[in-house]
Amino acid sequence: xxxxxxxxxxxxxxxxxxxxxxxxxxxxxxxxxxxxxxxxxxxxxxxxxxxxxxxxxxxxxxxxxxxxxxxxxxxxxxxxxxxxxxxxxxxxxxxxxxxxxxxxxxxxxxxxxxxxxxxxxxxxxxxxxxxxxxxxxxxxxxxxxxxxxxxxxxxxxxxxxxxxxxxxxxxxxxxxxxxxxxxxxxxxxxxxxxxxxxxxxxxxxxxxxxxxxxxxxxxxxxxxxxxxxxxxxxxxxxxxxxxxxxxxxxxxxxxxxxxxxxxxxxxxxxxxxxxxxxxxxxxxxxxxxxxxxxxxxxxxxxxxxxxxxxxxxxxxxxxxxxxxxxxxxxxxxxxxxxxxxxxxxxxxxxxxxxxxxxxxxxxxxxxxxxxxxxxxxxxxxxxxxxxxxxxxxxxxxxxxxxxxxxxxxxxxxxxxxxxxxxxxxxxxx
Amino acid sequence: xxxxxxxxxxxxxxxxxxxxxxxxxxxxxxxxxxxxxxxxxxxxxxxxxxxxxxxxxxxxxxxxxxxxxxxxxxxxxxxxxxxxxxxxxxxxxxxxxxxxxxxxxxxxxxxxxxxxxxxxxxxxxxxxxxxxxxxxxxxxxxxxxxxxxxxxxxxxxxxxxxxxxxxxxxxxxxxxxxxxxxxxxxxxxxxxxxxxxxxxxxxxxxxxxxxxxxxxxxxxxxxxxxxxxxxxxxxxxxxxxxxxxxxxxxxxxxxxxxxxxxxxxxxxxxxxxxxxxxxxxxxxxxxxxxxxxxxxxxxxxxxxxxxxxxxxxxxxxxxxxxxxxxxxxxxxxxxxxxxxxxxxxxxxxxxxxxxxxxxxxxxxxxxxxxxxxxxxxxxxxxxxxxxxxxxxxxxxxxxxxxxxxxxxxxxxxxxxxxxxxxxxxxxxx
Numbered sequence: 001x002x003x004x005x006x007x008x009x010x011x012x013x014x015x016x017x018x019x020x021x022x023x024x025x026x027x028x029x030x031x032x033x034x035x036x037x038x039x040x041x042x043x044x045x046x047x048x049x050x051x052x053x054x055x056x057x058x059x060x061x062x063x064x065x066x067x068x069x070x071x072x073x074x075x076x077x078x079x080x081x082x083x084x085x086x087x088x089x090x091x092x093x094x095x096x097x098x099x100x101x102x103x104x105x106x107x108x109x110x111x112x113x114x115x116x117x118x119x120x121x122x123x124x125x126x127x128x129x130x131x132x133x134x135x136x137x138x139x140x141x142x143x144x145x146x147x148x149x150x151x152x153x154x155x156x157x158x159x160x161x162x163x164x165x166x167x168x169x170x171x172x173x174x175x176x177x178x179x180x181x182x183x184x185x186x187x188x189x190x191x192x193x194x195x196x197x198x199x200x201x202x203x204x205x206x207x208x209x210x211x212x213x214x215x216x217x218x219x220x221x222x223x224x225x226x227x228x229x230x231x232x233x234x235x236x237x238x239x240x241x242x243x244x245x246x247x248x249x250x251x252x253x254x255x256x257x258x259x260x261x262x263x264x265x266x267x268x269x270x271x272x273x274x275x276x277x278x279x280x281x282x283x284x285x286x287x288x289x290x291x292x293x294x295x296x297x298x299x300x301x302x303x304x305x306x307x308x309x310x311x312x313x314x315x316x317x318x319x320x321x322x323x324x325x326x327x328x329x330x331x332x333x334x335x336x337x338x339x340x341x342x343x344x345x346x347x348x349x350x351x352x353x354x355x356x357x358x359x360x361x362x363x364x365x366x367x368x369x370x371x372x373x374x375x376x377x378x379x380x381x382x383x384x385x386x387x388x389x390x391x392x393x394x395x396x397x398x399x400x401x402x403x404x405x406x407x408x409x410x411x412x413x414x415x416x417x418x419x420x421x422x423x424x425x426x427x428x429x
Numbered sequence: 430x431x432x433x434x435x436x437x438x439x440x441x442x443x444x445x446x447x448x449x450x451x452x453x454x455x456x457x458x459x460x461x462x463x464x465x466x467x468x469x470x471x472x473x474x475x476x477x478x479x480x481x482x483x484x485x486x487x488x489x490x491x492x493x494x495x496x497x498x499x500x501x502x503x504x505x506x507x508x509x510x511x512x513x514x515x516x517x518x519x520x521x522x523x524x525x526x527x528x529x530x531x532x533x534x535x536x537x538x539x540x541x542x543x544x545x546x547x548x549x550x551x552x553x554x555x556x557x558x559x560x561x562x563x564x565x566x567x568x569x570x571x572x573x574x575x576x577x578x579x580x581x582x583x584x585x586x587x588x589x590x591x592x593x594x595x596x597x598x599x600x601x602x603x604x605x606x607x608x609x610x611x612x613x614x615x616x617x618x619x620x621x622x623x624x625x626x627x628x629x630x631x632x633x634x635x636x637x638x639x640x641x642x643x644x645x646x647x648x649x650x651x652x653x654x655x656x657x658x659x660x661x662x663x664x665x666x667x668x669x670x671x672x673x674x675x676x677x678x679x680x681x682x683x684x685x686x687x688x689x690x691x692x693x694x695x696x697x698x699x700x701x702x703x704x705x706x707x708x709x710x711x712x713x714x715x716x717x718x719x720x721x722x723x724x725x726x727x728x729x730x731x732x733x734x735x736x737x738x739x740x741x742x743x744x745x746x747x748x749x750x751x752x753x754x755x756x757x758x759x760x761x762x763x764x765x766x767x768x769x770x771x772x773x774x775x776x777x778x779x780x781x782x783x784x785x786x787x788x789x790x791x792x793x794x795x796x797x798x799x800x801x802x803x804x805x806x807x808x809x810x811x812x813x814x815x816x817x818x819x820x821x822x823x824x825x826x827x828x829x830x831x832x833x834x835x836x837x838x839x840x841x842x843x844x845x846x847x848x849x850x851x852x853x854x855x856x857x858x
Binding site: 381 | 431433450467495524525527530545546548550551559560562563567570574580582585587598599600602603609616619622623624626627631634636638646647649657808811812819848850851853854856857
């Protein structure tokens with residue numbers, strides 16, 4: 001087997017074989033530089049007349065961007081290089097010549113890049129984002145597994161609509177109609193009763209005809225649910241979780257953050273506890289700004305930015321009006337016009353990354369709400385069963401992966417947070 | 430906050446509060462036993478007249494299966510108990526009385542249990558399966574992350590059908606038709622060129638109108654893809670992977686395997702390397718058995734059982750006929766009627782758990798195969814681009830999670846391997 005660039009530091013002074021693609025190449029008199037990309041990193045390979053095969057120098061002239069090559073040489077320490085090493089190259093074996101790679105260092109339009117997303121992800125910046133995404137995913141699993149949660153995958157096909165029917169994808173499930181899941185939460189409540197602390201993490205779907213920088217049609221969501229937890233416990237779990245994720249990226253993805261030119265000083269401040277505002281307090285902030293916001297409404301992107309710009313940490317808004325939240329949100333017993341809900345707004349104007357709250361655990365009220373929301377009581381019989389058989393206090397939340405990646409990477413659009421984004425009007429590649 | 434049963438060993442001699450559900454309760458003179466379930470474990474709580482509140486003894490009589498309770502008491506070491514501890518209970522606070530919990534210790538029919546799956550998962554056996562599933566998922570991430578792979582989620586909505594159109598779920602994606610993914614593999618080849626070693630892990634969908642013990646409509650699949658790997662490398666990766674998963678369950682889920690009465694001696698033999706048969710060798714085994722199998726065909730469930738029963742380890746069959754494999758499978762250069770494909774058949778008659786192989790890296794042959802398979806060349810333009818720009822040898826495989834869970838747990842049906850299975854004729858709960 002060949003060696004990987006990410007491992008070269010372990011092989012200093014040794015001869016290795018690398019396989020990869022030409023990221024860049026240039027000649028300077030007797031010395032030729034090949035910047036090799038193998039997906040695990042970049043390595044400067046130096047061909048010096050007399051120290052490498054003659055044929056390598058001849059073939060070097062044929063190299064083009066993204067040509068596939070095999071290179072052998074000796075690993076040398078080089079503190080000025082990205083990985084701290086370079087290769088004293090000896091051979092060059094061209095495996096496939098690439099002609100006219102579509103993505104050159106010059107500027108391309110967004111549409112062109114998105115059409116060539118399968119090639120664009122090879123670029124340094126896109127690569128860094130994908131690596132940070134993978135680190136965040138890994139941090140999510142480690143956080144919940146480390147806290148005694150049990151992963152329990154939620155189904156994608158559901159007969160029931162849980163957050164309104166207008167944004168649902170529909171498919172024929174043999175003789176029935178099925179919808180693609182918008183949330184695994186209801187299922188996680190059943191799982192919490194079986195496992196105490198449960199979570200799911202999978203793709204969810206919203207058929208939103210919007211082209212904003214915050215929306216994808218397919219996005220991944222992690223949804224923990226804790227039996228016997230209340231709204232306060234829920235916010236505490238969420239803030240520990242977000243602190244942990246950000247900390248993991250800061251610790252393990254320094255190079256990638258540098259590639260993205262991310263200002264990490266703002267991320268370093270993301271430490272629990274986070275500020276927590278009652279909906280009424282958030283409304284006060286907005287009313288002072290005279291933006292036309294009306295008390296009782298949900299926040300738009302601009303409202304979220306105004307609220308979150310008051311703080312240098314993410315901020316919770318809790319106790320949203322019952323009328324603007326989902327049917328399963330528990331009403332505050334003292335004042336049922338407000339609900340035991342909470343959203344977390346990220347810093348720097350990135351908006352909502354978490355939504356959650358405490359669940360309605362009283363059967364009569366839940367059934368009333370299901371009817372009021374015009375949902376199918378029969379399809380949700382199993383869900384109401386959780387209040388018939390061993391009813392329990394339960395809280396949880398959902399964190400949207402792509403918005404979180406966008407925030408931590410400091411991106412201007414969620415489309416770069418996943419290898420193959422699905423957006424309104426785009427399903428290719 | 431309250432305490433969790435799984436943590437009680439850390440609190441021996443201390444007073445704790447538990448919240449959970451009645452798994453069982455019985456009285457014996459002055460002593461009353463409450464077997465409490467909190468999702469993280471079971472704990473025997475012992476109420477002894479004079480050592481607990483009088484009210485607790487009165488309320489004890491009201492306890493029914495799955496009634497929600499809060500219990501305080503002192504943790505005592507008790508080697509004969511499941512978790513090594515028991516609780517000297519002092520108080521009993523009933524949070525919700527459960528009447529007529531549908532699932533009693535008596536036998537129920539499969540359909541009844543599946544209709545009450547949301548409650549059935551609270552039972553000891555189903556709980557053990559879900560915990561083993563979560564351990565396997567965790568092992569999957571740890572294995573690939575530990576080997577330098579980068580997770581890269583594949584999209585669910587695709588315009589292209591990759592394994593034939595008859596088993597596809599279709600949905601309206603705004604103005605286009607979309608299919609739900611049956612495999613992320615094609616996308617992983619693009620990801621491998623960007624990341625070297627990539628993998629995806631998510632739900633996949635097959636609209637199969639079959640009610641076998643091996644099929645789910647929705648199932649999770651992990652699909653690694655390695656740039657510059659060949660068929661041999663691929664089988665070596667797969668066998669290390671399967672050994673690792675089985676080893677993790679044996680090491681970390683002893684109690685759960687005991688609950689399932691799984692014969693672990695057969696699992697302990699699952700050590701790489703695994704036997705590897707050329708398709709022709711596998712056919713010879715079948716022809717000797719005189720089962721009516723025809724050379725050139727794919728194996729059915731019975732054929733797989735016959736082949737795998739010759740070995741006490743999983744067995745690879747490689748070099749399947751090109752005609753029965755997907756369009757992207759590379760033809761053997763010496764004899765194009767065979768392909769560089771491999772499937773892994775599990776032991777004990779559990780059948781195929783892995784399918785994979787080396788990919789066709791020659792543009793002309795790939796385009797010819799796409800046409801022969803009646804697939805849309807335009808939809809797959811991006812995929813063929815991977816042969817235009819930096820073509821590379823690439824291999825990978827997919828492992829079906831539910832079949833693997835079924836095998837490791839020793840179950841007779843895949844329906845118990847996920848909390849909320851989706852099968853032909855079932856989408857509830």
